[in-house]
Amino acid sequence: MPELPEVETVRQGLIKGILDKRISEVLIRREGLRYPFPEDLPTIAGHTVINIRRRAKYLLMDLDDGRVLLSHLGMSGRYTLFSSSEANAAAQPLLGTVNGGVPVSRFGERTGYGGKHDHLEFVFADGSRAIYTDPRRFGIIDLFANIEEPVHPLLESLGPEPFDAWNASMLARKLHRRKTSIKIAILDQKTVVGVGNIYACEALHRSGISPRTLAGSLVRKNGKPTLRLERLVGHVKDILNEAIASGGSTLNDFANVDGELGYFAHHFAVYGREDEPCLKEGCGGTVERITQSNRSTFLCPRCQR
Numbered sequence: 001m002p003e004l005p006e007v008e009t010v011r012q013g014l015i016k017g018i019l020d021k022r023i024s025e026v027l028i029r030r031e032g033l034r035y036p037f038p039e040d041l042p043t044i045a046g047h048t049v050i051n052i053r054r055r056a057k058y059l060l061m062d063l064d065d066g067r068v069l070l071s072h073l074g075m076s077g078r079y080t081l082f083s084s085s086e087a088n089a090a091a092q093p094l095l096g097t098v099n100g101g102v103p104v105s106r107f108g109e110r111t112g113y114g115g116k117h118d119h120l121e122f123v124f125a126d127g128s129r130a131i132y133t134d135p136r137r138f139g140i141i142d143l144f145a146n147i148e149e150p151v152h153p154l155l156e157s158l159g160p161e162p163f164d165a166w167n168a169s170m171l172a173r174k175l176h177r178r179k180t181s182i183k184i185a186i187l188d189q190k191t192v193v194g195v196g197n198i199y200a201c202e203a204l205h206r207s208g209i210s211p212r213t214l215a216g217s218l219v220r221k222n223g224k225p226t227l228r229l230e231r232l233v234g235h236v237k238d239i240l241n242e243a244i245a246s247g248g249s250t251l252n253d254f255a256n257v258d259g260e261l262g263y264f265a266h267h268f269a270v271y272g273r274e275d276e277p278c279l280k281e282g283c284g285g286t287v288e289r290i291t292q293s294n295r296s297t298f299l300c301p302r303c304q305r
């Protein structure tokens with residue numbers, strides 16, 4: 001599942017690929033994904049993408065008429081970009097059919113699945129295209145006026161972004177007297193957005209904090225953060241920034257080859273490393289896997305307390 005760094009990487013790739021382009025047509029190949037597509041989706045044709053923002057794991061494309069096209073990659077969504085020459089090189093109609101009429105894209109070899117999961121195809125005035133592919137169809141597409149953004153049901157209750165202005169005092173206020181574990185608390189999008197399962201495990205490991213620690217115990221009685229909580233906030237920022245930086249460089253390599261926007265493989269210190277040695281210098285512990293709220297947590301019981 002794409003986490004915040006992957007979504008930020010996709011945003012940066014979309015900025016390079018489609019910013020300031022005018023949409024001439026959108027090909028819609030099914031009725032929706034997790035929710036039905038908005039009925040007015042075809043009306044984005046004729047409008048220009050003037051900005052591409054990210055809020056938590058939502059991509060927000062600002063159009064020149066004051067509307068916002070929201071997309072969420074769900075479990076398996078991705079965008080693939082094709083230049084006009086690549087699109088023209090297909091040298092045949094770009095909309096084909098299989099299985100008695102199910103429309104597929106002609107980019108199936110590049111987007112995968114024979115093109116059967118290329119649900120949306122954005123055609124730009126310069127002939128380039130952006131294809132949204134999502135085999136598991138948990139993605140979300142929505143379209144709304146930008147003045148509605150603060151009260152949009154998917155966006156209104158999101159917590160702060162885990163970057164610049166976010167700090168340990170803000171987190172302490174959210175965690176004060178919370179009896180839940182710190183791992184579950186930082187996965188809660190009302191506490192802070194975009195710290196998914198992988199990065200929560202990694203940040204807790206780097207901080208030496210057990211994921212089972214009660215969240216409230218990392219806050220002093222007067223509501224101020226403990227040193228351990230200060231450290232955790234620093235490591236959350238570092239780990240997300242490192243992942244974004246490595247995603248960006250991978251993306252550049254990809255783009256040189258075929259303009260594809262993809263995810264990237266990380267080398268994690270604990271995530272997915274059950275029964276392997278802890279990578280923290282001098283620790284000598286062994287990574288364990290436990291379950292918290294039905295999700296896997298990886299930790300080193302020796303250096304995480």
Ligand SMILES: [Zn+2]
Binds near residue numbers: 283285286
């Ligand atoms: Zn360890």
